[in-house]
Amino acid sequence: MKRKDFLKGTGALAAGLAMTRDLKAADFGRLLHDAAGQGDEYFWDVIRDQFLLEKGWTFLNFGGLGACPLPVLNSLAEWMRVEELSPSAGFDAKEWAAVKVKLAAVLGPSCKPEELALVSGATEGIGMIINGLTLKPGDEVITSTHEHGAINSAFLHRHMRDGVVIKVFEPDRQSGLGNLDRIASLITPRTRLIMFSHVTCTTGQLFPVKEIGKLAHDKGIWFGLDGAQAPVCTPFDITDIGADFYVCSSHKWLMGPKRTGFIYIRTGLLDAVRPMIGGLTNLDIRKPYAEINPTMSRFENGTQNEALFFAMGKACDFVQEIGIPRIFTRAHGMSEAFVAGLRTIPGVELLSPQEEAYRTCMTGFRMKTKTMKEIGDHLAANKIRARLVGEGGLNGIRISFFLNNKPSDVDLALDCIKKLAV
Numbered sequence: 494m495k496r497k498d499f500l501k502g503t504g505a506l507a508a509g510l511a512m513t514r515d516l517k518a519a520d521f522g523r524l525l526h527d528a529a530g531q532g533d534e535y536f537w538d539v540i541r542d543q544f545l546l547e548k549g550w551t552f553l554n555f556g557g558l559g560a561c562p563l564p565v566l567n568s569l570a571e572w573m574r575v576e577e578l579s580p581s582a583g584f585d586a587k588e589w590a591a592v593k594v595k596l597a598a599v600l601g602p603s604c605k606p607e608e609l610a611l612v613s614g615a616t617e618g619i620g621m622i623i624n625g626l627t628l629k630p631g632d633e634v635i636t637s638t639h640e641h642g643a644i645n646s647a648f649l650h651r652h653m654r655d656g657v658v659i660k661v662f663e664p665d666r667q668s669g670l671g672n673l674d675r676i677a678s679l680i681t682p683r684t685r686l687i688m689f690s691h692v693t694c695t696t697g698q699l700f701p702v703k704e705i706g707k708l709a710h711d712k713g714i715w716f717g718l719d720g721a722q723a724p725v726c727t728p729f730d731i732t733d734i735g736a737d738f739y740v741c742s743s744h745k746w747l748m749g750p751k752r753t754g755f756i757y758i759r760t761g762l763l764d765a766v767r768p769m770i771g772g773l774t775n776l777d778i779r780k781p782y783a784e785i786n787p788t789m790s791r792f793e794n795g796t797q798n799e800a801l802f803f804a805m806g807k808a809c810d811f812v813q814e815i816g817i818p819r820i821f822t823r824a825h826g827m828s829e830a831f832v833a834g835l836r837t838i839p840g841v842e843l844l845s846p847q848e849e850a851y852r853t854c855m856t857g858f859r860m861k862t863k864t865m866k867e868i869g870d871h872l873a874a875n876k877i878r879a880r881l882v883g884e885g886g887l888n889g890i891r892i893s894f895f896l897n898n899k900p901s902d903v904d905l906a907l908d909c910i911k912k913l914a915v
Contacts, residue, residue: 697855
C-alpha cells in the first residue's frame with residue numbers, strides 16, 4: 494500500500510473513532526428508543542450508522558467476515574486500556590462469567606452458561622469436538638459435501654490418523670426434509686457422529702436440525718453442528734434443536750471481535766469430549782496422573798485476551814437491544830426480495846433451497862455462461878463485496894444481507910447482475 498493511501502485510511506479510521514468518543518455503553522439503547530417513533534427506515538438508519546464500513550462500497554458479505562458495530566469497538570478499546578493498566582496472565586472471572594450469561598441468552602431460554610466455553614472460533618471448536626471424541630478405527634461419521642474446510646480438515650485428520658470412516662451426503666436443495674432421508678440412508682450400526690453446518694457457508698441453506706437431531710438420538714448417535722453461520726442469521730433455541738455439540742465464531746452475524754467464539758456441550762456429555770490441550774488440574778509432573786477439569790473451562794487454556802471476549806459480550810447486548818426476530822425479519826426480507834429478482838434474470842440459477850423455510854439471510858446463485866470469478870470481478874468493479882463459492886463444485890456467488898444494508902441495496906445488486914446477463 495502506498496504511504497498516501499495508508500495515511501488516508503488511518504485518517505478515516507481516526508475520524509470515525511473520534512466521532513464516537515463520547516458514545517457510552519447505554520447510548521445505543523437510547524438511540525434506538527429515540528428512533529422507534531420516527532419511522533421504520535429511520536430506525537434502521539440509526540443501526541446502519543454504527544458500522545465503519547468503507548464508504549462507496551455495498552458490503553454483502555457478513556457471512557464471510559462481519560463488521561463490529563461501534564458499541565463493540567468502543568468496548569474493546571476500553572477493555573484493552575484496562576488490561577494495559579495492570580497486565581495479568583489471568584482474567585476477570587466475574588466478567589468472563591457474565592459474557593457466558595449474555596451468550597446463553599442469545600442461544601435460547603434453556604441454554605445454561607455452564608454449557609459454554611469461550612474459544613477463538615469455530616475452527617478451534619470443531620477441532621476440540623472431533624478430536625476429543627473417542628472414535629476408533631472403523632467408526633463412521635456423517636457430514637455433508639458443502640462444509641467449510643474446518644470440518645473437512647478435522648474429519649480427514651481422524652480418518653488418516655485413526656481410520657475413522659467418513660460418509661457424506663449431498664444437500665437436498667429441493668426438499669429440506671429430504672436431507673433427513675439422505676442422512677438416514679447412510680446410518681449403519683457403526684455410525685458414531687453426525688456433524689455438519691447448521692446453515693451452510695455455500696448457499697445459506699438451513700437444515701431441519703431438530704428432526705435430524707431426533708433421528709441421531711433415537712439411534713444413539715452423537716449430533717454436532719458447526720454454527721458459524723447460524724446465530725442471529727436465523728432464530729433458534731440451541732436446546733430445542735437437540736444438538737449435543739455446537740461450535741461457532743462470533744465475528745459473523747453476532748458481530749463480535751475476530752478470534753472469538755464458543756463451544757457448547759449439552760449437559761451430561763461433557764466427559765465425552767476429552768481436552769486435547771491442557772484441561773487438567775492438580776498438575777505435578779512427578780506423578781503419573783492428573784485430573785481433568787470437571788467444567789467447560791477445561792477448553793479455555795492459555796493466556797486470554799479478555800478484552801476480545803468482553804467486547805463479545807457487548808455484541809450480545811447489541812443484538813438483544815434490537816432483537817433477533819426483528820433482525821431476521823429485516824435481513825431475510827431483503828434476501829427474499831433478492832431471490833425473487835434473481836428468478837427473473839435469464840441464465841441465473843438459484844443455488845439456495847427452493848423452500849423459503851430453509852433459506853436464511855444468505856443467497857447462493859450462479860450463471861450458466863459465467864464463472865464465479867467473472868461474476869465476482871464484475872461485482873467488485875461495481876463496488877459490491879460478495880463471496881465466491883467453490884465448495885461442492887458450485888462455481889457460484891453468495892450474497893448476504895444484514896443490518897448494514899437497506900432495501901435499495903437489493904436493487905443495486907440485481908441491476909449489476911442483470912447487466913452481466915445481457
